[in-house]
Amino acid sequence: MQGQSDHMVQLLTPEGVRVEHDDFEFTGTTEDLVGYLKDMVLARRFDTEATALQRHGELGLWPPVLGQEASQVGSARALMGKDVVFPTYREHAVAMCLGVPMSQVLALFRGCNAGDWELLERFRNYQIIIGSQTLHATGYAMGLQYDGMVGNENPDENAMVVAYHGDGASSQGDVNEAYVFAASYNAPVVFFCQNNQYAISEPMALQSRIPLFQRAQGFGFPGLQVDGNDVLAVHATSQWAFNRARHGEGPSFIEAFTYRMGAHTTSDDPSKYRRDAETAEWRGRDPIARLTTYLRSEGAIDDAHMASLDQEAKDYGASIRASIAGLTDKTMDEQFRTVYAEESVALEEQRREYADYLATFEEPA
Amino acid sequence: MSETLTLAKALNRGLRRALQANPKVMLAGEDIGKLGGVFRITEGLQSEFGENRVVDSPLAEAGIVGTAVGLAMRGYRPVVEIQFDGFVFPGFDQIVTQVAKMHARTSGRVKMPMVIRIPYGGGVGAIEHHSESPEGYFVHTPGLKVVTCSSPNDAYWMIQQAISSDDPVVFLEPKRRYHVKGQVNFSARPQPMHQANVLRYGTDATVLAYGPMVKTALDAAEVAAEEGHSLEVIDMRTLSPIDWVTITASVRRTRRAIVVHEAQRTLGVGAEIAARLHKDLFYVMESPVLRVTGYDTPYPPSKIEDEFLPGVDRIMDAVDASLAY
Numbered sequence: 001m002q003g004q005s006d007h008m009v010q011l012l013t014p015e016g017v018r019v020e021h022d023d024f025e026f027t028g029t030t031e032d033l034v035g036y037l038k039d040m041v042l043a044r045r046f047d048t049e050a051t052a053l054q055r056h057g058e059l060g061l062w063p064p065v066l067g068q069e070a071s072q073v074g075s076a077r078a079l080m081g082k083d084v085v086f087p088t089y090r091e092h093a094v095a096m097c098l099g100v101p102m103s104q105v106l107a108l109f110r111g112c113n114a115g116d117w118e119l120l121e122r123f124r125n126y127q128i129i130i131g132s133q134t135l136h137a138t139g140y141a142m143g144l145q146y147d148g149m150v151g152n153e154n155p156d157e158n159a160m161v162v163a164y165h166g167d168g169a170s171s172q173g174d175v176n177e178a179y180v181f182a183a184s185y186n187a188p189v190v191f192f193c194q195n196n197q198y199a200i201s202e203p204m205a206l207q208s209r210i211p212l213f214q215r216a217q218g219f220g221f222p223g224l225q226v227d228g229n230d231v232l233a234v235h236a237t238s239q240w241a242f243n244r245a246r247h248g249e250g251p252s253f254i255e256a257f258t259y260r261m262g263a264h265t266t267s268d269d270p271s272k273y274r275r276d277a278e279t280a281e282w283r284g285r286d287p288i289a290r291l292t293t294y295l296r297s298e299g300a301i302d303d304a305h306m307a308s309l310d311q312e313a314k315d316y317g318a319s320i321r322a323s324i325a326g327l328t329d330k331t332m333d334e335q336f337r338t339v340y341a342e343e344s345v346a347l348e349e350q351r352r353e354y355a356d357y358l359a360t361f362e363e364p365a
Numbered sequence: 366m367s368e369t370l371t372l373a374k375a376l377n378r379g380l381r382r383a384l385q386a387n388p389k390v391m392l393a394g395e396d397i398g399k400l401g402g403v404f405r406i407t408e409g410l411q412s413e414f415g416e417n418r419v420v421d422s423p424l425a426e427a428g429i430v431g432t433a434v435g436l437a438m439r440g441y442r443p444v445v446e447i448q449f450d451g452f453v454f455p456g457f458d459q460i461v462t463q464v465a466k467m468h469a470r471t472s473g474r475v476k477m478p479m480v481i482r483i484p485y486g487g488g489v490g491a492i493e494h495h496s497e498s499p500e501g502y503f504v505h506t507p508g509l510k511v512v513t514c515s516s517p518n519d520a521y522w523m524i525q526q527a528i529s530s531d532d533p534v535v536f537l538e539p540k541r542r543y544h545v546k547g548q549v550n551f552s553a554r555p556q557p558m559h560q561a562n563v564l565r566y567g568t569d570a571t572v573l574a575y576g577p578m579v580k581t582a583l584d585a586a587e588v589a590a591e592e593g594h595s596l597e598v599i600d601m602r603t604l605s606p607i608d609w610v611t612i613t614a615s616v617r618r619t620r621r622a623i624v625v626h627e628a629q630r631t632l633g634v635g636a637e638i639a640a641r642l643h644k645d646l647f648y649v650m651e652s653p654v655l656r657v658t659g660y661d662t663p664y665p666p667s668k669i670e671d672e673f674l675p676g677v678d679r680i681m682d683a684v685d686a687s688l689a690y
Contacts, residue, residue: 086435116472124438125471129462135428136463139435139443146391146417147439174459177428184423330472338473339507341531345559346606347507 003195003204004257005211008225011232014285016293018232024240026232028077030300036077036231037295038309040069040288043093045313046102047262049320050092050109054266058324059109065092067229067261070287071194073097074234075162075256078242082149082159086137089126090194091164098123103323113330130165130199131172134191137163138178141187141245150188151248160188160245168199170215171207179219179251188245191216191253192238194228196260201273216253228258229287259285367550373543375517376406379524380444384414387442390528393420393429394446394482403448404484404543426456433479434463442478444528450485451494457502464533465508477508477533480524484540485513486577486627488674490667497664498628503535504605504637511605512558513537515579517547519562519602522555530558537604539577561608563615567597570621570687573612573638575601578625578675585680594684604634612638613645620651621687625675630658652690655683 009024047065054062065072072093079085085094095105095117104117108126115125127133141161144150149159169175170193182189195212197204208215216223222244226237234256241252259282263270270279295301336351370378383390392407398421401408411419422429426447433443447453453460460481467477487496503511510532514520520538527534556562564579565586574582579600586596597619599612616622622642624635639654657675665673 113472114466114470116470116474120471120474125467125475129458132431132459132463135431135459136435136438138428139432139437140439141435142432143436143439143441146441173425173455174427174431177423177425177431180423180425181428181432334472335469338469340510341468341473341476341478344606346609 003197003211005213005225008227008257009233009237010227010230011236012230012290012294014229014290016290016297018294021233024233024236026236027239028235030295030298032077033232033291033295034300036073036235037288037291037301038312039073039077039093039097040231040291041309041313042316043069043073043096044288045317046096046320047092049317050106051262051266053106053321053324054109059106060111061109061265061267063090063265064260064262065090067259067282067287068194068196069093070231070291071228071234071256071258074231075192075238075254078235078238079162080159080242080246081156083242084121084140084159084161085123086133086140086161086163087123087126088130088133088164088166088169089128090166091126094164095123102320103327106320106324107327110324110327111329112327131169131175131178134163134165134169134175134178135181137161138182138187138189141182141189142185144188145185150246155246158246160190160242162190162192162242164192164194166199167193167195167197167204167207167212168202169193170212179216182251183220186248186250188248189251190238190241190245191251192256193254194256194258196258198260198264198274200264200268211255213253213255221251221253223253223255225255225257228256229285229290231287231291366552367548369546370517370521370549371544371546372514372517372520372539373404373406375521375549376524376538377408377410378549379521380407381410381413383444383525383528384410384418389440390442390444391418391420391436392444392446393422393433395422395424395429395448397421397446402446404540406482406538407446426452427459430456430459430464430481434459434467434477437477437479438475442528444480444482447481447483449495450483450497450499453483453499460503460509460535461506465506467508468532469508476531478531479533480527480536481533482536482538484538484543486539486541487664487670488541488577490670493664493666496667496670498626498659500535500537500604501628501633504634509533509535509605510559510603511535511537512603513539513576514602515539515542515576515600517545518549521549521551523558523602526555526558537576541577542580545580559603559606559608561602561611562600563597563611564600565596565598567595568619569595570623570684571597571599571612571615571619572623572625572680572684573599573601574625575604575634578627581675581677582625582680585677585684588677588681589684594688596684607637607641609641609645613642616642616646617649620649622650622654623657623680623683623687624654625657625680627659627674629661630656631661633658652687655687657683
C-alpha cells in the first residue's frame with residue numbers, strides 16, 4: 001500500500017490474528033476490547049443513521065466516519081479524565097466515547113447551531129476550516145504546562161491535549177505552525193493524524209512525497225505510523241504518546257493509516273476519483289470485522305453476544321432518529337445576543353430593529 | 366497621582382499593571398521578551414514577570430493568534446503583539462474565523478478575552494508593509510472590538526480596559542505617536558473604552574479622527590481658528606462599536622462633519638460615518654460628510670508618503686469645501 005511504512009505498528013492483522021511488536025503492546029484486557037468493539041459498532045450505527053438522516057433531508061450535510069472507527073475509538077479510549085480533545089469535523093466516534101450527547105453533534109449538521117454541545121470543556125467544537133484547531137490545541141497545551149499540569153508524580157494531576165487532523169491538513173500553514181510552536185515550548189500535545197488517504201478527491205501523494213509520520217522528525221519530535229484500523233495498536237501507540245505528553249516529554253505525532261470507506265461528505269461522489277478495487281481492498285481491512293474475528297477466536301464473544309450487540313445498535317439508531325425531533329434552532333435573537341460576551345449597544349440596536357420588523361407581521365389585537 | 370510619559374511608555378506601564386493585577390494575563394509576540402519588542406513597548410516585562418507570562422513567539426502570526434485562542438480557552442487572557450500592521454495578514458484567518466466568531470459559534474459557551482495589539486499607520490519613513498491601516502477589515506468583522514488610542518493617558522487606561530474585556534479587542538497603536546508625551550493620571554477614574562472624546566469644542570464643523578490623525582486634526586483646528594473658523598475635534602477612540610451618541614450630538618450642533626483617517630477611502634470607517642450621519646441627521650446637515658483619507662492605492666513608498674497621508678492642508682481644504690455648501 002502506497003505510503004504504508006514497513007515500520008507501521010500493528011498488533012492485530014486484518015485477518016484478526018494478534019501479533020507481537022518490539023516496542024508496543026496492548027495493555028488493556030479482553031473485556032476492554034469487547035468494550036471497544038461495542039464503541040465501534042455503535043459509532044458505525046450512529047454514522048449510518050446520520051447518513052440516512054441527511055438523505056431524508058433532516059441534516060444539511062454529513063461527513064461519515066465509516067472505516068475510521070478504530071483510529072478514533074483506540075485513541076479516545078487512551079484518554080484520561082483531564083485530557084482535552086480538539087477535533088476536526090469527523091471525530092464522531094471520539095465524541096461518543098467522551099459522552100458528548102450525539103444529537104447535539106447532529107444539530108450542527110442540521111443547521112440548528114454551529115456546535116455548542118455540552119462537554120465543550122473536554123471535546124472542543126468542531127472545526128470546518130482545515131487545521132485551525134491544531135493551533136488552539138497547542139495553545140491550550142501551553143496553558144496546561146503553565147498551570148503545572150504536566151510532569152507531576154501523581155498521574156491524576158497531569159493532562160494533555162490531542163489535536164486531531166487529517167492528511168489534507170498536513171499541508172496547511174496553521175498545522176505546520178502548530179508543530180513549530182509545540183516543539184519550541186515542548187507543549188503536552190499529541191497530533192493525531194488520521195491519514196484516510198484522501199482530502200475530498202485529492203490523494204495523499206499530492207500532500208506529501210514522504211510518509212507523513214516522517215515529517216515529525218523535522219519538527220523535532222517523534223512520529224510513528226500505526227495501523228489505523230487496528231484498535232489495539234492505535235490504543236497502544238496513543239497511550240505511549242499521551243503518557244509522554246503528560247509526563248512533560250512534549251509533543252509527538254501519530255499517523256493512523258486508515259481509509260475513508262465512505263464519501264468525504266454526503267455531497268461527495270468518490271466514484272469520480274477512486275477505484276472500486278481500492279475500496280474493496282480496504283474493506284478487507286475493516287476495523288470492526290478484524291476485532292470481531294479475534295474476539296470470537298478467543299471465545300470472548302459468541303453469536304448471542306453479537307445478536308445482543310446488534311439489537312443494542314438498532315435501539316441506539318432508533319434513539320438517534322428520534323432525537324432529531326428534540327433539536328431546536330438557534331433564534332436570530334440569540335444570534336444577536338451571542339456575538340459578544342459583553343453588551344454591545346451597536347448590535348442591540350440591530351436586534352431591536354429586527355424585532356420591530358418582525359412585529360409588523362403580527363395581527364393587531 | 367500623575368506623571369508625564371510617552372505614549373509608548375504609558376502602554377508599557379498599562380501592560381505592567383495588567384500583569385500585576387491578574388495572573389491570567391500573559392503577553393506573546395515576536396521579540397517582545399528579551400528585546401522588549403521592536404518598539405520597546407514590553408521592555409522589562411519579561412524579566413519582571415518571567416518567560417511564561419511574557420513569551421517570545423516563533424515568527425508565525427497565525428501561530429501567535431491561534432495558540433492564544435487555545436490559551437484563552439484554557440482561561441488565560443492573552444495579549445498578543447503583531448509586530449507591524451502589515452504582518453497581521455498571515456494571522457487574519459485565525460482572527461476573523463476563530464477569535465471573532467468563537468463566542469457566537471458556541472452560543473456563548475466559549476469566551477475569547479484576547480487583545481491583539483497592532484502598531485499601525487504611516488508617517489515614519491518605513492519600508493513597505495510597515496505603514497498600513499488595516500482597521501477596516503476588523504471593524505467589518507462581527508465579534509471583534511476595535512479601539513485605538515491617541516494620547517499617553519488613553520494608552521495607559523485603554524490597554525487595561527481592553528485586557529479586562531471578555532471580548533476580543535483589536536488594539537491599534539499609532540506608531541508615529543509612540544514618542545508623543547503627555548500627562549498620565551494613574552488615579553482618576555478612566556473614561557469608558559467605548560466612548561469617543563470631544564477634545565476641542567467648536568461651532569462650525571466637526572472633525573472626526575482617531576489614532577495618529579487626532580493630532581493632525583487638532584493642528585488643523587488651530588489653523589482654522591486663525592482663519593476664523595471654529596472646529597470641533599472628536600477623538601473617536603472606539604471604531605467597533607462606534608460611539609454614535611457623542612458623534613451625532615456634536616454634528617447635530619455643528620451641522621457639518623469631516624472624517625479623517627490614514628486608511629484608504631473606499632468602505633473605510635469614514636464611509637460608515639457618512640452613511641450613518643446622513644440617515645440620522647439628514648434634515649440637520651448643511652453639507653455632505655466629507656472624507657480626508659489615504660487614497661485607494663497601496664501604501665506608497667516612504668519618499669512620497671506625505672502626499673498619500675492626510676495632513677493639515679488637506680483637512681483645511683475639506684473644511685473650506687464643507688463651509689462653502
